[in-house]
Amino acid sequence: MQISGGISISGGMSVTPQPAVPDAPVLGTVTTVSTTATIPFTAPFDGFRAITSYTAVSSPESITVTINQAGSGTISVPGLTYGQAYTFTVTATNSVGTSTGTVSNSVTPMPNAKLYAWGYNYWGTSGLGDKTARSSPVQVGSDTNWGQIYSGVSTITARKLDGTLWNWGTANAGEMAGLSNHSSPVQIGSDTNWKLLSGARYSFFATKTDNTRYGWGYDRYSDLGSGGYDNNPTTNPTRLDTQSWTILAGAGDAGFGIKTNGTLWTWGRNLFTGPSYGRSSPCQVGSNSTWTSVSVSNVHVVAVRSNGTLWTAGSNPYGQLGLNDTSTRDPGFSNGSVGELTQVGALTTWLQVSASYATTVAIKTDGTLWAWGNNLQGQLGIGDKLSRSSPVQVGSLNTWSKVAITGSGSVRHQGAIKSDGTLWLWGQNAYGGLGQGDDTDRMSPVQVGSNTNWGDVYLGASRTFATTV
Numbered sequence: 001m002q003i004s005g006g007i008s009i010s011g012g013m014s015v016t017p018q019p020a021v022p023d024a025p026v027l028g029t030v031t032t033v034s035t036t037a038t039i040p041f042t043a044p045f046d047g048f049r050a051i052t053s054y055t056a057v058s059s060p061e062s063i064t065v066t067i068n069q070a071g072s073g074t075i076s077v078p079g080l081t082y083g084q085a086y087t088f089t090v091t092a093t094n095s096v097g098t099s100t101g102t103v104s105n106s107v108t109p110m111p112n113a114k115l116y117a118w119g120y121n122y123w124g125t126s127g128l129g130d131k132t133a134r135s136s137p138v139q140v141g142s143d144t145n146w147g148q149i150y151s152g153v154s155t156i157t158a159r160k161l162d163g164t165l166w167n168w169g170t171a172n173a174g175e176m177a178g179l180s181n182h183s184s185p186v187q188i189g190s191d192t193n194w195k196l197l198s199g200a201r202y203s204f205f206a207t208k209t210d211n212t213r214y215g216w217g218y219d220r221y222s223d224l225g226s227g228g229y230d231n232n233p234t235t236n237p238t239r240l241d242t243q244s245w246t247i248l249a250g251a252g253d254a255g256f257g258i259k260t261n262g263t264l265w266t267w268g269r270n271l272f273t274g275p276s277y278g279r280s281s282p283c284q285v286g287s288n289s290t291w292t293s294v295s296v297s298n299v300h301v302v303a304v305r306s307n308g309t310l311w312t313a314g315s316n317p318y319g320q321l322g323l324n325d326t327s328t329r330d331p332g333f334s335n336g337s338v339g340e341l342t343q344v345g346a347l348t349t350w351l352q353v354s355a356s357y358a359t360t361v362a363i364k365t366d367g368t369l370w371a372w373g374n375n376l377q378g379q380l381g382i383g384d385k386l387s388r389s390s391p392v393q394v395g396s397l398n399t400w401s402k403v404a405i406t407g408s409g410s411v412r413h414q415g416a417i418k419s420d421g422t423l424w425l426w427g428q429n430a431y432g433g434l435g436q437g438d439d440t441d442r443m444s445p446v447q448v449g450s451n452t453n454w455g456d457v458y459l460g461a462s463r464t465f466a467t468t469v
Helices: none
Strands: 007-011 012-017 031-034 036-042 053-059 063-068 073-077 087-093 115-119 135-137 147-153 155-159 164-167 181-189 193-201 205-207 213-219 230-239 245-251 256-261 266-268 279-284 289-294 300-305 312-313 349-356 361-363 368-372 388-393 400-403 411-417 425-426 442-447 453-460 461-469
Touching: 036 053, 036 087, 053 073, 073 087, 147 193, 147 453, 147 461, 155 193, 155 205, 193 368, 205 245, 205 256, 245 289, 256 289, 300 349, 300 361, 349 400, 361 400, 361 411, 411 453, 425 453
Parallel strands: 193 245, 289 349
Antiparallel strands: 007 012, 031 036, 036 073, 053 063, 053 087, 115 135, 115 461, 147 155, 155 164, 164 181, 193 205, 205 213, 213 230, 245 256, 256 266, 266 279, 289 300, 300 312, 349 361, 361 368, 368 388, 400 411, 411 425, 425 442, 453 461
């Protein structure tokens, strides 16, 4: 006979459970770090069929994450918005169906993006209100919403997470955006819709949330790609074009950018053959449309495509192009366009790359760290001062997650962040730029302090900035 509740009895007392959907998961307290929520849960009764997955959906925004497992655990939901309150509904699924949802506690992610500075500070570029060099990290002010930083020669510009733009330091050619010299952060204008930030030696460029490009500062060699050559600096952020840009990079008197269609462009003074006074407007580099990142020094450029291949061009006295020689690679210039870059080897596992003064550092998809080029101050991090013309692995670890973002000037130290949030630097240590409390060069990576919440690291000439998460 059939007994209510799904139990069948026959032949004396044989019991056959009736499969059902799982019970609702039991949730712990949801927490956030930066823009990611962590939702702990306990596996519920499975309804006599193994649970195969759990799904979390945010409210608002309906950000959905599914993990495939049967037992208890945590679900991480990234991509949240600072200042927005969220709850999460979590369900369990088996072969019969999906449970009712359990709604979490409410959380509101708030930034913890503090800014720290150390190293060379002659022009007040540390943003600490003076011109004294520091050999260990010191927090810049008390704000916790710093986004991107770009280190020019004597001026620093930064974007906060609220979309405002700030700077500090000393102007040489209008790069202070119309502001007088100052050694603490001062806001540039009142706009709150700045999105990306980069620059060159004495100039800066940025995009707003509509992805259009703006610039200010030195423009003698059309460093801004403004369509002309101007001995008089552009002293206020000025819209340069109506194109749609997703990445900007620059150094020296040259700029590069990737458009939303994946094409690569360059402007300003030449790394390659072309107009002797620089390109006055952005010119396309090659014909490929799958570029995902680009980094520039004052002598070479390196870029990664979506298929994980690495490409380069420029001057090569120390082998910084990674092509096993010291010959310059010039893609040429014809009919208003630059030719193709040269591929570095045949690997399809390059993830991130950073170019600095005659040195290149990169991370592969397996988390290993590689370097090549100028090593006179130990900036390759491989334990000696011999330059290399092909990629060489830095140590044997596979836990590297980010390489440093390099600014303009003679940057002769390097940095990277591990997956555990620790920060490591190496190379030249003039003025304490390695953050070790001294001025001794290091030929291998050394940890900066004991923090495990570093988010990004930015390098200038003998100076370092880093943000937390």
